Amino acid sequence: MRKIISNADMQEALLNSWSINSSSKWTKDNPAKGQCGVTALVVNDLLGGQIRKTLLSGGWHYYNEINDEYYDFTDSQFNEDIKYMDIPSNRDEAFLDTNQEQYEFLKQSVMDHLNRR
Numbered sequence: 001m002r003k004i005i006s007n008a009d010m011q012e013a014l015l016n017s018w019s020i021n022s023s024s025k026w027t028k029d030n031p032a033k034g035q036c037g038v039t040a041l042v043v044n045d046l047l048g049g050q051i052r053k054t055l056l057s058g059g060w061h062y063y064n065e066i067n068d069e070y071y072d073f074t075d076s077q078f079n080e081d082i083k084y085m086d087i088p089s090n091r092d093e094a095f096l097d098t099n100q101e102q103y104e105f106l107k108q109s110v111m112d113h114l115n116r117r
Helices: 007-017 036-047 091-095 100-116
Strands: 050-056 059-066 069-071
Touching: 007 036, 007 100, 036 050, 036 059, 036 091, 036 100, 050 091, 059 091
Parallel strands: none
Antiparallel strands: 050 059, 059 069
């Protein structure tokens, strides 16, 4: 039986999992920095739904749509207002923002955190 994962549980797991191992842009002061692609992939793995993207001044930003609701777990990294375009994306595009090692690290760390709750 699959555990129900709340948004709050997912956000906490992500906050406790993001590190230099999941994004080379990570900093202690801005833990969500550079985490959008890898986070969108892990959230997609665990919660399903679709990956969406929007164009910001620094390039593409990835987030999730699950059951017709939008979730951007990494929006705290930005100092600008995000004007979401909700452009359909996919796992291949989101992987352009990360690599296999970062993805595997974040997925395992999030799953470990969720399993401890």
